[in-house]
Amino acid sequence: MIYFDYSATTPIHPDVLEIYTRYEREFFANANSSHALGQKTQRVIDEQLGIMSNLLGIQPNELIITSSAVESNNTVLKGVALKYPNKKHIISSSIEHASIIGAISFLEHQGYEIDFVNLDENGRFDLKHLESLLREDTLLVTLIAVDSETGIRQPIEEIGQLCHKHQVLFHSDITQAVGKSKFDLSNVDYASFSAHKIYGPKGVAGLIKKENVGLIPLLHGGHSITAYRASTPQTALVCALSKALQIAYETYEDRFTYVSQLKDYLIKKVSHLDRVVINSNHYSIPFIVNVSILDTRPEEILEVFSNEDCYLSSKSACSGQEEFSNSVFAITKDKQRAQSSYRISLSHLSTQSEIDTLVSVIERIVHES
Ligand SMILES: Cc1ncc(COP(=O)(O)O)c(C=O)c1O
Structure with a gap:
């Protein structure tokens, strides 16, 4: 083949698979249980969140574990819309993943106004055009970091600076960038990525949400690993995501x-x-x-x-x-x-x-x- x-x-890296099976066997307890085994499992998760956030240049409480980048993207679009209901304008682009386009179309049907940023002759976002689109009621700018079809890298650092100059929130889908391109998330408020694009398992992903910005969770059901995504903590998948990320960075x-x-x-x-x-x-x-x-x-x-x-x-x-x-x-x-x-x-x-x-x-x- x-x-x-x-x-x-990507195919799963053998060391990632090994970590997954080991932790699934040894740390099967519910990390939310108050008994000793649960607390031991919680410590394993905390340790891995620390390692991942350190690699990504964020704080451990700024990483939300989800099931996929599709979920991360949908959570940001809908969760930010729910959090800031007075802002009804979203800026995105024609080269986003279907999960961004789908969530935006859903919001458009709810009455949101959508604008797409032009691309220049090099396939990069036209920042002058982006600036001209920014409005008082702009809820969010969501732009991909690396185009999944042409591999063109977008200037997310400059886009973040521009958005912050105008006090507009910025999300970037960094799924195709992680492990394949260097990036700085200092001026990015929210970012989505997925384990299976970096030789990790399918079914686990990350959503970065900076501490100073808001989000209403899509899945309610109590505090899990964070307050932003309910369900029993997927300990072994978190460890596998962390291992895949560590290998990608190393x-x-x-x-x-x-x-x-x-x-x-x-x-x-x-x-x-x-x-x-x-x-x-x-x-x-x-x-x-x-x-x-x-x-x-x-x-x-x-x-x-x-x-x-x-x-x-x-x-x-x-x-x-x-x-x-x-x-x-x-x-x-x-x-x-x-x-x-x-x-x-x-x-x-x-x-x-x-x-x-x-x-x-x-x-x-x-x-x-
Ligand atoms: C840019 C981008 N975003 C999101 C996704 C969806 O990722 P997942 O399969 O983890 O939902 C993909 C994968 O096709 C992608 O390339």
Whole structure:
């Protein structure tokens, strides 16, 4: 199997799986129980929250554990709207994950006004346009940190400064950035990320909420790990998330360097091919290479790749079947290019020989279709 869909999900790291099974066995007690075993379990969770918050540059009480980045995103959008009911304007973008777009559409139906920030020719948010959209009644600006389709990194530090200058709250979906890009959350009020994108298990994620900003929880049911998300603390999943995060931070430089070399190799091999155009640019993280193979239909081409036991995606795995890539269209203004775009996502687990196989399949497609 040749897997180039690491931005959709990653295989669990063996050490993370080991931690998960060990803690599930040894610390199965309910951390909210007042007996000694419960309290011991609570201490394990507190310790891991401390480790994770230290890595993320936040306070331990600023990390809420959720089940997924979809849940984190929905909690922020709806929970902030409930907390500050007098503000009815939200700013976002066309390249957000479906969970942001979905939550925003829901709020739009409740009477909220939505504005989308333009992208410049490099696929980055136009900050002048963003500033012109900010209003007295703006509830929240929610903008993604790294575009999941083109890998383009957005200037979330500057966006945060701008929002704070205008006293507007800022949320960023950092799901594709964690472990793959450096970022500073000093001026970010809320942020969402997920374990399964960083070689952790599915079913656990994080929501950062700074201490000085408000939020109404979506799930009520008493104080759990925090007051913002009820249900019995998922001790082993918290430990697994923490281990995945620790490995991501410890190995960041090595993985980044290795994957950068692989990306250069891939681009060198495909960029001279007929009908192949590269959509990612110098703002893209090396882990995502977006290419268009012109005059092809993704549903057919992905099958060709699958028949070779080779897996990549034609756009964000969570988008609807009919859509084309908003991100590629935003940069290229070329519908055909956006319709025939493919995301090749690389990892420290990828090899040059896997890329050779991928390139040979692309060459065949270009010659035969
Ligand atoms: C940018 C972004 N946000 C949110 C999600 C959803 O993550 P989860 O599967 O943890 O809900 C994804 C995953 O596809 C993503 O790429």
